[in-house]
Amino acid sequence: MSFPQPADVVVHGGTVVNAGGSGPATVVVSGGRIAAVQSPELPLPPHGRAIDATGKLVIPGGVDPHCHIGQRLGEYAQLDDYAGASVAALWGGTTTVVDFAIPEPGQSPIDAVHERRELAAVSRCDTALHGCVTSWDDTTAKQIAAMAEGGVRTIKLFTTYKDVVMAEPDTVLEVLRTLHAQGGIAYVHAEANHVIEDAQDLAAAANRADAGHHALTRPELAEAAAVAEVLATAEHVGAPVYFVHQTTAEAVDLVRAARRRGVRAYTETCPHYLTLDEGTYADDHPERYVCCPPLRAPETVARLHARALTGDVDALGSDHCCYSTAQKVEHSDDVRLMPNGLPGVETRLPVTFTRLVADGGMPVERFVALFATNPARLNGLTGKGVIAPGADADIVVLDPQARRRVAVADLHMQSDYTPYEGRELTGWAQSVLSAGRVVLDADGFHDPGPVGRTLHADPIPDHLLT
Ligand SMILES: [Zn+2]
Structure with a gap:
């Protein structure tokens, strides 16, 4: 497969998990969308940024x-x-x-x-x-x-x-x-x-x-x-x-x-x-x-x-x-x-x-x-909740082995408490892409500014869950 322009981001080395199945794959992101989900055996396409997800889960x-x-x-x-x-x-x-x-x-x-x-x-x-x-x-x-x-x-x-x-x-x-x-x-x-x-x-x-x-x-x-x-x-x-x-x-x-x-x-x-x-x-x-x-x-x-x-x-x-x-x-x-x-x-x-x-x-x-x-x-949000070509590039990388204790001081909600204070949890997001932008990585949060879109819900089909 060839790409006309370099990809914005590639997420490689991880296990890509969808509701319908999972497996090792490279996710290629361009223009806010997922351009390809390709075999990890293939060479990485030209890209602006690479996120190494080795040993991690890559979920929608x-x-x-x-x-x-x-x-x-x-x-x-x-x-x-x-x-x-x-x-x-x-x-x-x-x-x-x-x-x-x-x-x-x-x-x-x-x-x-x-x-x-x-x-x-x-x-x-x-x-x-x-x-x-x-x-x-x-x-x-x-x-x-x-x-x-x-x-x-x-x-x-x-x-x-x-x-x-x-x-x-x-x-x-x-x-x-x-x-x-x-x-x-x-x-x-x-x-x-x-x-x-x-x-x-x-x-x-x-x-x-x-x-x-x-x-x-x-x-x-x-x-x-x-x-x-x-x-x-x-x-x-x-x-x-x-x-x-x-x-x-x-x-x-x-x-x-x-x-x-x-x-x-x-x-x-x-x-x-x-x-x-x-x-x-x-x-x-x-x-x-x-x-x-x-x-x-x-x-x-x-x-x-x-x-x-x-x-x-x-x-x-x-x-x-x-x-x-x-x-x-x-x-x-x-x-x-x-x-x-x-x-x-x-x-x-x-x-x-x-x-x-x-x-x-x-x-x-x-x-x-x-x-x-x-x-x-269930909300009619086409292009969300899946890692597949054409979907919005909303991607989370998490390490299922990493554990961290919850402390309200580490959270970002405008409340002075969390009901989970002191619990040791796994499944914390390590990298987050939102509409193709890397908003969270090892360096912390990168505020994209007021870029969130108001989504238009499509008619919700009759048989939609597997
Ligand atoms: Zn409510």
Whole structure:
């Protein structure tokens, strides 16, 4: 093979891992894309820069399907913006972040999308968006069509947080049906609101609504109940559905059973539900671990981990939310008033690689499917999540043997803590290419400036996962 011009970068000596297979290969990068994946026996083509990946894995840049970036919710604003979150993402081997355009009270879904897109202009990596619909009126179908045409084909629905962002069951049905006609997929936060509200009331009456009792306020069965209801709606209208942050084997099994009946249903889980349990709420800083759904009992975590290892989890999202300890502690005597969520866009790769591959024995090809390939496909992001000719040159080199202890001082998220402090992890990105630019190498981070593109989601095909 000959190249008209020297390649920008060649990554050689490593094992290239895709969801569909792996093997030794040289990756040739030109003009922001992968020009060739060639035999390691062939001589390197002329190039500007070579990255020696001998003994290392070369995987597609991560696609994080679940990030909250600089969002204001009530009185609390997340501490990062697209610049900061994207830098942290790149340090962590994620080259595409998908954020949520959640409308403020009185704001339309389409206006929320426009506002987020403007904020994304400072991103250092590529970005995409989920829309969000909270209620149905006679403009909603047109807004969904306009969002799809504008490249937003995934829409978040909440079955809880009544009077804030909750969508009633009839709204869920209309969105699922309308979005399906646009080649899209609904992304559902499924917890049964009436069960949650009652559990919160009971906890408050017993003086147990504080962060230390967070797990009590959102029982596991609330998740399974809402998943079952939404799956029935999806099956009824013949639409696909993706469940964000599943935490229990019961919920995962409902999705699997629906899939066997022909429903296109998908399960996402998050690093923290695979690695942290409710014991953290007895910690000195329980507020730091308050997220929704809550961290679960150790047996639940073990069963979820087992489901991930047997192939029943489709995607890993960080559910990144950057708050400080001070923000979280302010109302930690009542979890109903606290900001929820954990910082995690930077640690998604090492936390899940360690848990699933290094300690769990998951084939690395399967890990790549969950970390990059499936999230790309389930968001309509063509050219992402794969190392193949023509794909975007988003590439991570990692050493599966190298271990490093997590310390918040070494991380780049705008939070003063990490839930993984002190853990020894492997799977840290050593070199990262984002759209062909070397942004991380042995010399550290090379800020590319505000070059992240707003990606246009294509229609999501009917049968897209292997
Ligand atoms: Zn979330």
